[in-house]
Amino acid sequence: xxxxxxxxxxxxxxxxxxxxxxxxxxxxxxxxxxxxxxxxxxxxxxxxxxxxxxxxxxxxxxxxxxxxxxxxxxxxxxxxxxxxxxxxxxxxxxxxxxxxxxxxxxxxxxxxxxxxxxxxxxxxxxxxxxxxxxxxxxxxxxxxxxxxxxxxxxxxxxxxxxxxxxxxxxxxxxxxxxxxxxxxxxxxxxxxxxxxxxxxxxxxxxxxxxxxxxxxxxxxxxxxxxxxxxxxxxxxxxxxxxxxxxxxxxxxxxxxxxxxxxxxxxxxxxxxxxxxxxxxxxxxxxxxxxxxxxxxxxxxxxxxxxxxxxxxxxxxxxxxxxxxxxxxxxxxxxxxxxxxxxxxxxxxxxxxxxxxxxxxxxxxxxxxxxxxxxxxxxxxxxxxxxxxxxxxxx
Amino acid sequence: xxxxxxxxxxxxxxxxxxxxxxxxxxxxxxxxxxxxxxxxxxxxxxxxxxxxxxxxxxxxxxxxxxxxxxxxxxxxxxxxxxxxxxxxxxxxxxxxxxxxxxxxxxxxxxxxxxxxxxxxxxxxxxxxxxxxxxxxxxxxxxxxxxxxxxxxxxxxxxxxxxxxxxxxxxxxxxxxxxxxxxxxxxxxxxxxxxxxxxxxxxxxxxxxxxxxxxxxxxxxxxxxxxxxxxxxxxxxxxxxxxxxxxxxxxxxxxxxxxxxxxxxxxxxxxxxxxxxxxxxxxxxxxxxxxxxxxxxxxxxxxxxxxxxxxxxxxxxxxxxxxxxxxxxxxxxxxxxxxxxxxxxxxxxxxxxxxxxxx
Numbered sequence: 001x002x003x004x005x006x007x008x009x010x011x012x013x014x015x016x017x018x019x020x021x022x023x024x025x026x027x028x029x030x031x032x033x034x035x036x037x038x039x040x041x042x043x044x045x046x047x048x049x050x051x052x053x054x055x056x057x058x059x060x061x062x063x064x065x066x067x068x069x070x071x072x073x074x075x076x077x078x079x080x081x082x083x084x085x086x087x088x089x090x091x092x093x094x095x096x097x098x099x100x101x102x103x104x105x106x107x108x109x110x111x112x113x114x115x116x117x118x119x120x121x122x123x124x125x126x127x128x129x130x131x132x133x134x135x136x137x138x139x140x141x142x143x144x145x146x147x148x149x150x151x152x153x154x155x156x157x158x159x160x161x162x163x164x165x166x167x168x169x170x171x172x173x174x175x176x177x178x179x180x181x182x183x184x185x186x187x188x189x190x191x192x193x194x195x196x197x198x199x200x201x202x203x204x205x206x207x208x209x210x211x212x213x214x215x216x217x218x219x220x221x222x223x224x225x226x227x228x229x230x231x232x233x234x235x236x237x238x239x240x241x242x243x244x245x246x247x248x249x250x251x252x253x254x255x256x257x258x259x260x261x262x263x264x265x266x267x268x269x270x271x272x273x274x275x276x277x278x279x280x281x282x283x284x285x286x287x288x289x290x291x292x293x294x295x296x297x298x299x300x301x302x303x304x305x306x307x308x309x310x311x312x313x314x315x316x317x318x319x320x321x322x323x324x325x326x327x328x329x330x331x332x333x334x335x336x337x338x339x340x341x342x343x344x345x346x347x348x349x350x351x352x353x354x355x356x357x358x359x360x361x362x363x364x365x366x367x368x369x370x371x372x373x374x375x376x377x378x379x380x381x382x383x384x385x386x387x388x389x390x391x392x393x394x
Numbered sequence: 395x396x397x398x399x400x401x402x403x404x405x406x407x408x409x410x411x412x413x414x415x416x417x418x419x420x421x422x423x424x425x426x427x428x429x430x431x432x433x434x435x436x437x438x439x440x441x442x443x444x445x446x447x448x449x450x451x452x453x454x455x456x457x458x459x460x461x462x463x464x465x466x467x468x469x470x471x472x473x474x475x476x477x478x479x480x481x482x483x484x485x486x487x488x489x490x491x492x493x494x495x496x497x498x499x500x501x502x503x504x505x506x507x508x509x510x511x512x513x514x515x516x517x518x519x520x521x522x523x524x525x526x527x528x529x530x531x532x533x534x535x536x537x538x539x540x541x542x543x544x545x546x547x548x549x550x551x552x553x554x555x556x557x558x559x560x561x562x563x564x565x566x567x568x569x570x571x572x573x574x575x576x577x578x579x580x581x582x583x584x585x586x587x588x589x590x591x592x593x594x595x596x597x598x599x600x601x602x603x604x605x606x607x608x609x610x611x612x613x614x615x616x617x618x619x620x621x622x623x624x625x626x627x628x629x630x631x632x633x634x635x636x637x638x639x640x641x642x643x644x645x646x647x648x649x650x651x652x653x654x655x656x657x658x659x660x661x662x663x664x665x666x667x668x669x670x671x672x673x674x675x676x677x678x679x680x681x682x683x684x685x686x687x688x689x690x691x692x693x694x695x696x697x698x699x700x701x702x703x704x705x706x707x708x709x710x711x712x713x714x715x716x717x718x719x720x721x722x723x724x725x726x727x728x729x730x731x732x733x734x735x736x737x738x739x740x741x742x743x744x745x746x747x748x749x750x751x752x
Binding site: 066069070072075076078079237248254274276277278280341343344362363364365390391 | 532533534535536565567569571575576577579581583585598599600602604605606607608609610700701702705707717
């Protein structure tokens with residue numbers, strides 16, 4: 001059979017197969033053409049944004065992979081149009097990157113992957129060790145490169161920018177083609193985004209931003225975005241408080257409303273709600289490119305009403321300067337949030353154990369409570385700190 | 395070169411067609427056929443017939459299920475039981491610290507579904523004739539059969555998803571509203587089924603809710619056909635020891651204990667009622683005894699009366715309300731040597747306190 005005849009045979013066979021009702025399967029992985037008998041209600045990402053000046057285009061709703069069990073959830077997210085995936089060396093006790101590698105195997109070149117490494121630039125740290133850690137991450141990710149390498153949880157950029165070993169390591173990784181862009185994640189955007197304006201180190205930043213906090217960093221986000229730095233929002237659900245009443249509205253849910261609120265700021269390129277299950281993917285992707293409306297704003301208002309004086313705006317930091325004992329108030333309350341709301345008990349206790357002893361709330365019981373006077377949101381900070389210490393050390 | 399490329403293309407197309415035909419076959423399977431294969435994947439009716447009772451631990455919970463579909467869940471460090479949940483047919487009840495109530499709403503649906511699932515050894519055997527086939531759903535490369543109960547139970551829908559390749563349960567989703575009208579959705583993603591103790595079941599699953607992150611549950615201590623009391627699935631008793639309290643003294647039991655670098659916490663079965671009978675007031679000095687090992691404690695009636703944290707961190711022995719709230723009281727040793735007490739600790743061990751002075 002000549003090549004031509006073979007092609008004709010194959011074409012006719014394919015036509016026959018289509019006639020038998022399997023046409024949809026020929027488009028496997030393309031939900032536009034599903035097989036007969038298959039459910040087809042998967043939502044799709046409707047908007048893609050430039051990630052700063054990286055030249056990368058990313059879905060407006062993206063994927064945080066801090067809590068995961070089934071790697072195929074990530075592949076499903078990709079099928080739903082998600083193209084940006086955020087992980088870290090430390091996630092899932094060093095298994096997070098492996099899950100990402102496994103889930104995105106086969107579509108690696110079609111997605112953008114960020115991973116993060118916790119480094120303390122104030123301590124002795126060697127270039128070779130950083131490079132080795134990145135190479136280990138790449139093995140777990142089953143990839144030759146990572147699109148964005150971030151320094152994890154930076155509160156102050158200055159020590160990092162002064163550390164030749166750290167900067168040298170990332171330069172080397174870029175030269176070797178193992179890292180395309182660099183950046184950092186931060187819970188202290190008021191300080192770090194300002195610093196980011198004066199350095200070329202970050203091409204992408206990951207910052208806390210939600211309807212509960214973030215208004216004060218909006219000018220800085222605008223400025224870094226104008227500089228060409230890609231902007232990614234995290235912790236967009238403002239504490240993941242559960243068991244709140246009345247958080248369902250017509251055609252939307254609270255998580256969708258929270259995503260739509262974040263994406264209504266054009267200075268954020270994408271956001272990374274944690275996608276732990278197929279339901280998470282469907283719920284969050286359905287919020288893509290949906291403008292805020294009255295129903296969504298109503299849900300947000302209800303959420304704010306219920307948690308306004310219990311939720312610590314971690315990036316606020318008004319309490320820090322007035323504390324006579326130098327307690328890391330916002331970090332302690334954030335770890336308590338991980339413990340109580342995220343159910344990451346062990347990890348939260350690990351984080352707390354690593355906190356310098358002098359920054360724990362050991363002197364709070366007898367203190368006059370300057371933090372409470374300084375808190376613009378009326379939180380009972382002192383009581384919450386003591387409670388946090390209890391649960392994080394029990 | 396062209397010919398090689400052509401052969402590759404042809405092979406590719408044939409592969410695609412084979413996949414397409416397989417998918418077509420998957421999509422056209424009847425509910426009956428899917429059900430049969432699901433049952434076979436868990437060992438078939440023969441295996442089900444052999445298992446009269448199944449028990450396993452998930453975290454701090456001990457689960458017992460009968461072949462008839464009765465489920466009993468016990469909470470507490472063995473032999474302590476602080477809470478018991480019993481599912482028998484339409485009735486779901488909970489006894490928490492000797493207070494019994496009916497379980498209603500979404501939780502009732504969840505418990506009833508889990509009872510049938512466990513009784514069927516994680517197959518759908520106990521749902522025979524009760525399910526509809528909704529279709530074959532694609533989650534990326536994964537194809538899952540979606541089945542739902544014919545009869546709706548309460549305000550929450552139940553969605554089973556079976557792997558299209560091995561017909562085993564992959565996902566279980568409860569979705570609906572609470573009686574108050576709020577959204578309710580819990581996803582269970584099951585690990586691959588594994589051979590263990592003669593059964594083929596998932597040894598882990600991950601439960602998550604939209605808007606929050608998830609938790610992994612691991613199955614341990616799996617056993618079958620354990621000898622159980624005749625009325626095991628009829629009783630809803632808890633086991634929290636017994637307290638005896640009178641003026642200036644209390645006797646009770648250890649419910650749980652936790653030792654960490656910060657100290658030792660002993661959860662007791664003493665309640666506010668015991669404290670009132672003993673007439674204890676904040677600041678009272680108490681002689682604590684555990685099997686002949688003693689310590690002097692200071693009593694604090696409420697969290698607000700506790701000394702400053704920095705004072706406690708210098709060393710404290712006390713009887714105070716549970717650190718994380720609740721009705722109970724705990725003995726706490728903070729930053730002091732508690733090794734002698736620690737060595738004698740076991741659940742339900744008798745303990746006592748006697749007032750020394752105010």
